[in-house]
Every structure is written in structure tokens, then in C-alpha cells.
Amino acid sequence: MLYISVVNNGILYVSFDVSGFRQALTMAFTIDEINRNSNLLPNVTLGYRLYDNCLQLGIGFRAALSLASGQEEQVILHKTCVGTPPVLGIVGDSSSTRSIAISTVLGLYRVPMVSYFATCSCLSDRQKFPSFFRTIPSDAFQILKHFGWTWAGLLISDNDYGFHAASSFQSDLGPSGGGCLAYTEILPWGDNPAEFRRIVDVMKKSTARVVIVFAYQSDMINLMKEVGLEIQLDYTSEAWTSATVLQTPHLMPYLDGTLGIAIRRGEMPGLRDFLLQIRPDLHHNSYGNNFWEYAFQCRFAPPPAGWVEAGGALCTGQEDLESVETEFLDVSNLRPEYNVYKAVYALAYALDNMLQCEPGRGPFSGHSCGNLQRLEPWQLVYYLDKVNFTTSFGDQMSFDENGDVLPIYDIMNWQWLPDGRTETKSSGTLNPKRSLLTFQTIIWPMHYSSSPPQSVCSESCPPGTRMARKKGEPECCFDCIPCSEGKITNKTGGCPEDFWSSPQRDHCVPKKTEFLSYSESLGICLAATSLLGTFICAVVLGIFIYHRQTPIVRANNSELSFQLLLSLKLCFLCSLLFIGRPRLWTCQLRHAAFGISFVLCVSCILVKTMVVLAVFKASKPGGEASLKWFGAMQQRGTVFVLTCIQAAICTAWIISSSPAPHKNTQYHNDKIVYECVVGSTVGFAVLLGYIGLLAILSFLLAFLARNLPDSFNEAKLITFSMLIFCAVWVAFVPAYISSPGKYADAVEAFAILASSFGLLVALFGPKCYIILLRPERNTKKAIMGRGIES
CATH class of the missing domain: 3.40.50.2300 (Response regulator)
Structure with a gap:
């Protein structure tokens, strides 16, 4: 056995x-x-x-x-x-x-x-x-959560059971669970009227309408002997949920409506x-x-x-x-x-x-x-x-890993019937591990009518406000103050990354987006200017093609002029890449197209300047040999090599640290600014530096040739055009750095358009003026001579 x-x-x-x-x-x-x-x-x-x-x-x-x-x-x-x-x-x-x-x-x-x-x-x-x-x-506290009772008093016996019940409340329904204790009172052993009366006074003065009891029956009977508690609703442990000794006409006025958890009944x-x-x-x-x-x-x-x-x-x-x-x-x-x-x-x-x-x-x-x-x-x-x-x-x-059985409770409701009898009735079930809580009919104390009481230290904050702790009081006691910008009344308090609080601070709305758009006036003006410049280039190209046999076109290296006009058209068009919502391909293409187009343009100007100097040197005795270095093939080859260097710089930049679209929220909290980050600042600086190097070299060479003895001196026009070009891009750098978001794109597009128009007007304006308005000067004699007045 x-x-x-x-x-x-x-x-x-x-x-x-x-x-x-x-x-x-x-x-x-x-x-x-x-x-x-x-x-x-x-x-x-x-x-x-x-x-x-x-x-x-x-x-x-x-x-x-x-x-x-x-x-x-x-x-x-x-x-x-x-x-x-x-x-x-x-x-x-x-x-x-x-x-x-x-x-x-x-x-x-x-x-x-x-x-x-x-x-x-x-x-x-x-x-x-x-x-x-x-x-x-x-013991479980899920009933408190179900009814939203976050402000409760706690009565415990002076033993391990009571102390651990208080500890369990703090861990299960403490500040992290949304619950606070208005007071915690330890019931004394035996008959102690003065201490019980003190506890009753604490309960009466408290705003808590729910009392959690983990105490022996004898302790509660001694407490109930004191003056009645007419405002309390008790939530009890299993120890005396169904205790008949408390269900007497003398005590039921104070215990009517009590809810308790009872272990599962079996047969x-x-x-x-x-x-x-x-x-x-x-x-x-x-x-x-x-x-x-x-x-x-x-x-x-x-x-x-x-x-x-x-x-x-x-x-x-x-x-x-x-x-x-x-x-x-x-x-x-x-x-x-x-x-x-x-x-x-x-x-x-x-x-x-x-x-x-x-x-x-x-x-x-x-x-x-x-x-x-x-x-x-x-x-x-x-x-x-x-x-x-x-x-x-x-x-x-x-049993689970802690030796506990599956927690299933019956929810008991103490009811004082009209005929004077008392009854403890099962009014629901509770299964915490399955998050199951079902209730049937519950009879609340008469002063609560048919609805459950509310027991909170502070009412929930209305939409658009947030809780602010009251100094020296539990976390459940708070004031409601308006939410700050970007904050709303919810569990997290803030809005997702791409959202912002509404003016009422009660819900999140999508943030406004900002980029240089075709639908705004600034974008429209830049796009129109870009298309206008492209159109003017096409018109000038048509004029030059139509008058390609005239001295003024032939005297200024018509092939390089045609290449220069084509490159200027590309410069005008690449400014369109800076308008519209940035995407990966537009971020990569805008800087590559801009860098290559301008190098192609400045390379043509540099070669034209070098040809002017070579021709002047060849006009002197013994200088004929210099022209063999500046034939048509050499000119094309020079432009091609200089352009390929820029293409290599752009390729290395894109491969190593590519420009990419970026959602910037640093400028405005309630707005998303879409912009292209350059990726590698060094790559961007090398690209601009290479263009600047060619421009300065062209400017220096043209400046040296500005006093050549021709009636129509190409070097003077190149000098002036390079001066405009360099001035625009020198001003661009500080303006670009100090401009936020879409305005940085607008500054870069404006610099492209301004420098392109400067080159177009300075280089081709006087020539078109002679071709169209002063054809009598479009002769070899007029170009080479010095006696014709303008």
C-alpha cells in the first residue's frame, strides 16, 4: 500500500x-x-x-x-x-x-x-x-481590467498571503498595467476597534469605489462591525467569496454587489x-x-x-x-x-x-x-x-511549467434579494490564459443602479489632450493638458513617421510633401525657361545651318559652333530633371547629365579659344606649323577626351556613392521634403571642380587673345561668356548650400539656366545680330578689315 x-x-x-x-x-x-x-x-x-x-x-x-x-x-x-x-x-x-x-x-x-x-x-x-x-x-485581477477599475483600495491580512497579494497587484495591474492603489491597509489580528475605525475613515475619505479584499473572514467581520461603508464595491478572493458567515442582514448592506472569484465547481x-x-x-x-x-x-x-x-x-x-x-x-x-x-x-x-x-x-x-x-x-x-x-x-x-493548473474561475456575485434573503450567484467565467471573460446578469448595489460603478482617480483625457502626472500622487492621478505638435491621444502618443497630428490633436494625418513640382509657379517658370532656352538654341542652330556658307559662320569654326549649340540644348534640357518628385534614376541622371553637358559645352569653347590663338600665331612668320596641331580631327578628339574624363568621374561617383532620393523631416516637423542627397560630397565637388577648371582655362586663354587684330574678335566674346559663366557658378555654391529642400534644386536649375543663357547670348547674340540685322557686315572683307563702322 x-x-x-x-x-x-x-x-x-x-x-x-x-x-x-x-x-x-x-x-x-x-x-x-x-x-x-x-x-x-x-x-x-x-x-x-x-x-x-x-x-x-x-x-x-x-x-x-x-x-x-x-x-x-x-x-x-x-x-x-x-x-x-x-x-x-x-x-x-x-x-x-x-x-x-x-x-x-x-x-x-x-x-x-x-x-x-x-x-x-x-x-x-x-x-x-x-x-x-x-x-x-x-488569484487574478482581470475583473478590474474588464470594468476599467484603475483606482482601488486594498485590504489584506497581516500574513504572507496578504503581502503577496499586494505584490501581485503591483506586478499584474500596477502602473504598467494601468492600475493604482488608492491605499493599502493591513487588517490587524483580533478585535482592535481603534485601528478598524481608522481604516474605515481612510476608506470613506478615498475616492476609490472598489475595494480589493485578501483577508480572513474573521478580520472582515471585525471591520464590518464598524460604521457602514455605503460607497464601496468589494472584489474578493476565493477565501471568502462564498462564505455564508458574512451573508447576514447586518452585513449585506455593505457587501451587496460584491464580486469575487471562485474556483471551478465540479461534480x-x-x-x-x-x-x-x-x-x-x-x-x-x-x-x-x-x-x-x-x-x-x-x-x-x-x-x-x-x-x-x-x-x-x-x-x-x-x-x-x-x-x-x-x-x-x-x-x-x-x-x-x-x-x-x-x-x-x-x-x-x-x-x-x-x-x-x-x-x-x-x-x-x-x-x-x-x-x-x-x-x-x-x-x-x-x-x-x-x-x-x-x-x-x-x-x-x-500543470504548467510553474506547477499551476489551467486558471479557470467562476465569477460570483453577492446579491441581496427583495425578500430579505441573500444569494451568491455565479455570474460569469474567467480564463486569463485564453483572455476569456464572460459575464451574465450582475446585480450592482442599489446606489449604482444597473450600470457598473466607475473607480478611477482621474477621468480619461479627452481627444487632443495628454496625461500629466500630479506631483506626489500615483500614476493613475493626472491632469489633462493639450498635446504638443505631432502628438495625439493614443497609446504611443505620437504619429507614424509619415504622419502628423491634426489641428485638434485627436488623429494623425499624412504629412504634407514638398518638392519642386511642375504644378507650382516656381517649377512652371523654370520649366518654361528651360524650354525657351532649348527653343532659342534650335532657332540659332537653324540660322547657322541656313547661313553656314556666310563668312561669319565659316570664320568661327562652324563645326564647333554646331557642337556648342547642341551641348547648350542639353544644358537647358537637363534643368528639367531638377523638377518633379525625386526618384533614384532622376537623382542619378540629373547630376550626370548636368556635368557631362557643361563639360561638352566648355570643351567646345576651350577648343575654339585654342584655335583662335593658333590661327593668330600661324599668321606670323614661321608660325604655320602650329596649325597642324589644331586640325578638325584634333579638335574633335580634344572635345571627346575632355568629355570622357567627366563621364568617368560621374560613373565612379554613381558606383561608389550614388545620389539617392531622401525624405527629409529636419526642415519642417509637419512636412516631408523630398530631395536628392548627393551621396558623395567629394564626387559632387570633383564634378563641379572639373567644369570650373575648364572654364577658368578657357577664360585665361580668351583673355590673352582679347586684343587680336580682327574686326570681329571671337576671343572677346569667349572672355565675356566665361566671365558670366564663372560668376554664376561662384554665386551658386553658397546659395546652394544655404537653400533648403526644393529651393536647393531651384537654385541649381537656375544656375544651369543662367549660365546657359549667358553662353548663348554672349557667344551667339552678336553673330545672329549681324546675320539677321546687319548682313552688309557678314563679308570676309568686313570681318578681316578695320575700316568698316558698325
Whole structure:
């Protein structure tokens, strides 16, 4: 026979605990049911030893130590089994405080302890309590969240259970969970009117309309003796959710409407019949640890006449118990008893799983299995961790990694009926792990009408405002102040990256976008100017082609003039790439097109300048040889090489650190400025520097040739055009750096257009003037001579 020991509440001094007695008998009934089950633990008989802790920590602690150490009394069963049967596990204790103390010691030996009523969340610490399990969920605060009660008072008993309840509130519903405590009061032991009156005054003065109670019934009865609390709504723990001792006409005016969590009710067919068979032998009424042992030795013995039975009625032994309505025989609301039932079955299934282990395939060292001859407590703990079965009531039973059972509660509502009776009614269910909370009809206190009360320190802030903590007060107490720009009233307080707060600060709206657009006046003007310049270039090119045989066109190197006009057209057109929403290809192409077009243009001017100097030098005696270096092929080749260098610079820049579109929010918080970042500042500087180098070189050469003895001196025009070109781009650099967003693009496009128009007007304006308006000067004699007046 194996023992399942139960540490139980029983007799305190000379009073008899009927509920504790019934829970002990439930354990006996469960073991009897298991022993009669041929499919569970065949060839193994379970027994039990009961210890009454008398509601004293010391007594319960000594009982647990005697079980763990194997020092309990030896027994003789049927004269064939002598000795101390192995202790399979301990079912108990019912108190969190005693469970903490007992399981701390039992954990050292890894003796499994399965409590059916200890709800302190601290017992879920697997490091401190490695062999503790329980079939009752820990207390939960989800009801407060459901009704939005963020401001509550807390009443606790002066023990571990109360202190850990307060700690659990802070971790589950503290500032991070949106809940705050208006006050925390520790109920004193015994009758202390002055302290209770002080606590009542604190509760009355508080604005909290919800009181959370984790206290013993006796403490609450003493509190309720003081002046009534007409404004409070209580939320209670399992310990006294269904306590009938508090449901009296004197106390119900203060407790009407109380909500509480109750452990799940279950049904155990056959339990009432089992209880009807009990006939305790009270001859050995020593009120000590051996009471239960004596009581169960003679289960079916008739009670002696004159003794007081459970329930407090004088019995003669002739009464028919089936016709007597007592608390002992009431099996309509089995809650703690159902947990005892599951606790015993958990131990039985764990043992059954261990005995089914195949040798050589076990979970322990060397793939060994546990056995009854050398049963180690830690081996059973291993199987308890993995136990999984379904009760006869249809509930799934298993433990999680902390030794806790799946938390399912019944929500109980204390109701004061019109006829004066009181009733504790199940009004919903709670399954925290599945986030399931369902409510049926709840009767609130009369002064709350039919709607639930509100219990908050400060009302929720209206849209467009935010919470501002009140100095020196809990986080749930706050003032509402207007949200700052970019902030709205929501969980995060801010808007996403591409959004901004509305003027009312109550929702987010997309940020305005800004870039140099074709739809705005600045973009339209730049685009129109670009197209105008392109058109003028085409007209000038047409004029030059039409008059290509005239002296003024032929004298100024017509081929280079045509190339220069084509490159100017490209310069005008590339300014269009700076208008419109920046994209990757436009960011890359705008700078490459700009750099190559202008190098092509300036290269043509540089070659023209060099040709002018070569012709002048060739006109002097012995200078004919210089012309062979500036033939048509050499001119084309020079322009091509100089342009290819710029193309190589652009390619290296794009490959190494390409320009790319960028959403800039630094200029305006409520606006997204789309712009092209240059990627590599060095690459951009080299591109501009190369153009500037060619322009300065052209300017210097043209300046040296400005006084050549021709009536129409090309060098003067080049000098003037390069002066305009350099002035524009020197002014561009500081303007570009200081211009934000789209204005930087506008500055660069303007610089392109201004320098292009400067080159076009300076180089081709005088020539077109002669061709179109002064054709008499478009002769070789007029160009080469000095006597013709303009």
C-alpha cells in the first residue's frame, strides 16, 4: 500500500470544521474510487494518512517533516504488511502561508506537494518551490481590467498571503498595467476597534469605489462591525467569496454587489453516498494529530449516543442522515473538494505513468525507470510535471511549467434579494490564459443602479489632450493638458513617421510633401525657361545651318559652333530633371547629365579659344606649323577626351556613392521634403571642380587673345561668356548650400539656366545680330578689315 498524506484544516480548540472534514473525506472517496478502477494503477493499492494542522503552522510543519523524514508511526495492515509505507505525496496545505513554509522544506527533498487551496502567486516560483503543485489557480485581477477599475483600495491580512497579494497587484495591474492603489491597509489580528475605525475613515475619505479584499473572514467581520461603508464595491478572493458567515442582514448592506472569484465547481458522482456511510468514532476525541487516524479506523461504526456530530446536532445514532439537510451533506457546490479530487488523481496518474515506463527507455540517467521498491520523490515530480488527464466532470487537468493548473474561475456575485434573503450567484467565467471573460446578469448595489460603478482617480483625457502626472500622487492621478505638435491621444502618443497630428490633436494625418513640382509657379517658370532656352538654341542652330556658307559662320569654326549649340540644348534640357518628385534614376541622371553637358559645352569653347590663338600665331612668320596641331580631327578628339574624363568621374561617383532620393523631416516637423542627397560630397565637388577648371582655362586663354587684330574678335566674346559663366557658378555654391529642400534644386536649375543663357547670348547674340540685322557686315572683307563702322 502506498500513502497519500493530507495536511488538512480540522479541529481548532473545541470547534469542528465541517468543510475540512468533508475535504478529507473527499480525499478518502477519491482514493477508494482509484483503488476500484482496474485501468488505473492495477495491482497497486493507495492508502492515506491524515494530519489535522489545527490551523497552526507549527503543527502542519511538524506533520510534513515527519512524512518527509519517514519518522511517522509504523502500522500493521491485515497482519501481512508491516512497516512504514512509502509516502507518495502530500495533498495540502490549504493555506498559502503554511504552504510556503512546508513546501520550502519539502522542496529540499523534492517531495511532491499538491495544494488544493493555496492561491498565493509567490508559490509559482519554481526556483524556491521546485516540487510544489496546486489544483487551484492563483488569484487574478482581470475583473478590474474588464470594468476599467484603475483606482482601488486594498485590504489584506497581516500574513504572507496578504503581502503577496499586494505584490501581485503591483506586478499584474500596477502602473504598467494601468492600475493604482488608492491605499493599502493591513487588517490587524483580533478585535482592535481603534485601528478598524481608522481604516474605515481612510476608506470613506478615498475616492476609490472598489475595494480589493485578501483577508480572513474573521478580520472582515471585525471591520464590518464598524460604521457602514455605503460607497464601496468589494472584489474578493476565493477565501471568502462564498462564505455564508458574512451573508447576514447586518452585513449585506455593505457587501451587496460584491464580486469575487471562485474556483471551478465540479461534480463527483457517488460522493454523497460515500459521506452517508461515514460514522466517526469520537471516543478518541483528543483534538490532536491522531484524531483523523482514529476517526477513519472505524468508518462504518455507529456513533455513540450523546456525542455531537458534524453540523452541531445532537445525535443518538437513530437518525436517518438522508433526510437531514446539513452543510456536511450538501454536494451541490463542490469547489475545494473538487480540487482535492483532482490533486489525488494527479498523483495517481503520475504514479501510473511512472509504472508504465519500459526498462531501458526511461527518462532518468542510463534510461532507467522509477520503481516502487526504490521510489525517489523527485522521480514522481518529473511525472507530475507531465501529467495530463481528463476528469469525470470533463475538465482537462495538467500543470504548467510553474506547477499551476489551467486558471479557470467562476465569477460570483453577492446579491441581496427583495425578500430579505441573500444569494451568491455565479455570474460569469474567467480564463486569463485564453483572455476569456464572460459575464451574465450582475446585480450592482442599489446606489449604482444597473450600470457598473466607475473607480478611477482621474477621468480619461479627452481627444487632443495628454496625461500629466500630479506631483506626489500615483500614476493613475493626472491632469489633462493639450498635446504638443505631432502628438495625439493614443497609446504611443505620437504619429507614424509619415504622419502628423491634426489641428485638434485627436488623429494623425499624412504629412504634407514638398518638392519642386511642375504644378507650382516656381517649377512652371523654370520649366518654361528651360524650354525657351532649348527653343532659342534650335532657332540659332537653324540660322547657322541656313547661313553656314556666310563668312561669319565659316570664320568661327562652324563645326564647333554646331557642337556648342547642341551641348547648350542639353544644358537647358537637363534643368528639367531638377523638377518633379525625386526618384533614384532622376537623382542619378540629373547630376550626370548636368556635368557631362557643361563639360561638352566648355570643351567646345576651350577648343575654339585654342584655335583662335593658333590661327593668330600661324599668321606670323614661321608660325604655320602650329596649325597642324589644331586640325578638325584634333579638335574633335580634344572635345571627346575632355568629355570622357567627366563621364568617368560621374560613373565612379554613381558606383561608389550614388545620389539617392531622401525624405527629409529636419526642415519642417509637419512636412516631408523630398530631395536628392548627393551621396558623395567629394564626387559632387570633383564634378563641379572639373567644369570650373575648364572654364577658368578657357577664360585665361580668351583673355590673352582679347586684343587680336580682327574686326570681329571671337576671343572677346569667349572672355565675356566665361566671365558670366564663372560668376554664376561662384554665386551658386553658397546659395546652394544655404537653400533648403526644393529651393536647393531651384537654385541649381537656375544656375544651369543662367549660365546657359549667358553662353548663348554672349557667344551667339552678336553673330545672329549681324546675320539677321546687319548682313552688309557678314563679308570676309568686313570681318578681316578695320575700316568698316558698325
